[in-house]
Amino acid sequence: GENVEQHPSTLSVQEGDSAVIKCTYSDSASNYFPWYKQELGKRPQLIIDIRSNVGEKKDQRIAVTLNKTAKHFSLHITETQPEDSAVYFCAARTGGGYNKLIFGAGTRLAVHP
Amino acid sequence: NAGVTQTPKFQVLKTGQSMTLQCAQDMNHEYMSWYRQDPGMGLRLIHYSVGAGITDQGEVPNGYNVSRSTTEDFPLRLLSAAPSQTSVYFCASSYGTGGNTEAFFGQGTRLTVV
Numbered sequence: 001g002e003n004v005e006q007h008p009s010t011l012s013v014q015e016g017d018s019a020v021i022k023c024t025y026s027d028s029a030s031n032y033f034p035w036y037k038q039e040l041g042k043r044p045q046l047i048i049d050i051r052s053n054v055g056e057k058k059d060q061r062i063a064v065t066l067n068k069t070a071k072h073f074s075l076h077i078t079e080t081q082p083e084d085s086a087v088y089f090c091a092a093r094t095g096g097g098y099n100k101l102i103f104g105a106g107t108r109l110a111v112h113p
Numbered sequence: 114n115a116g117v118t119q120t121p122k123f124q125v126l127k128t129g130q131s132m133t134l135q136c137a138q139d140m141n142h143e144y145m146s147w148y149r150q151d152p153g154m155g156l157r158l159i160h161y162s163v164g165a166g167i168t169d170q171g172e173v174p175n176g177y178n179v180s181r182s183t184t185e186d187f188p189l190r191l192l193s194a195a196p197s198q199t200s201v202y203f204c205a206s207s208y209g210t211g212g213n214t215e216a217f218f219g220q221g222t223r224l225t226v227v
Contacts, residue, residue: 001172009153032214043203043218044156089155098163099144099207099214102172105155 002027002094006104013080014112021088021107024072029095033066033073036089038106044089048075080111115139119204119219126194126226134189134222136204143209145187146216149173149200156203162187163209194226 003026013019025033034049050057050064050073057064061080066073077084087108091101120135138145146161158171162181176198178190187206191198201223207216 006155034216043220045218046215049215091156093214098161099209099216100146100158100161100171101205101216102158103148103156105153 002102004090004092004102004104006090006107008107009105010108012110015080015082017080019077019080019109021075022072023090023104025092027092027094028071030092032093034091035064035075038087082111082113085109085111117204117206117217117219119222121222122220124222124224128194128196128226130194131192134202136187136219137185138206139185140206141184142206145206147189148203148205150203151200196226198224199226200224
């Protein structure tokens, strides 16, 4: 079945450093790849997404890249700040014409001042 | 505009009891889904619905039932609760596959089965 693998499971960086989280997906028909941020005790919230006809997308300090051939996509956070500390989830929308999202297991990012 | 509303926020059940987790959205979204979140396992899809009267199974459907009688509501039923169903449950909704497909999550229901 559809599967999304996410690495690493935990990531610790110093404030100001960059953080990279990587995901791979199994369904070659997947065409939409969102990233969600979940702060402690809160609901997941969308931070950036990318569609299969685009290779890269940026929004201020965050960017996402997509390699359709290799079926992997990555989240890049530059100039990290303590408020970036959270759990990040990648997801892939499976083929079939509906917004069915399969999520990765999550990455717990800790940004140390 | 309340978005996605889940009730209750917290619930403790005894093994074998049944209950319904409620989810309602006021954004006229066609697509609704239920996820469970367990430590180290991310968000796993339980059931989803692509419109009123249409539901389908996700990754981990066993032990759960759903129905979708209206566009707004998508309740999740546990017929006979088991300790393995202790988890945080999130409902999400979105448009179908048009330009705006952002999934919005409810605030979650923390369920403990003892």
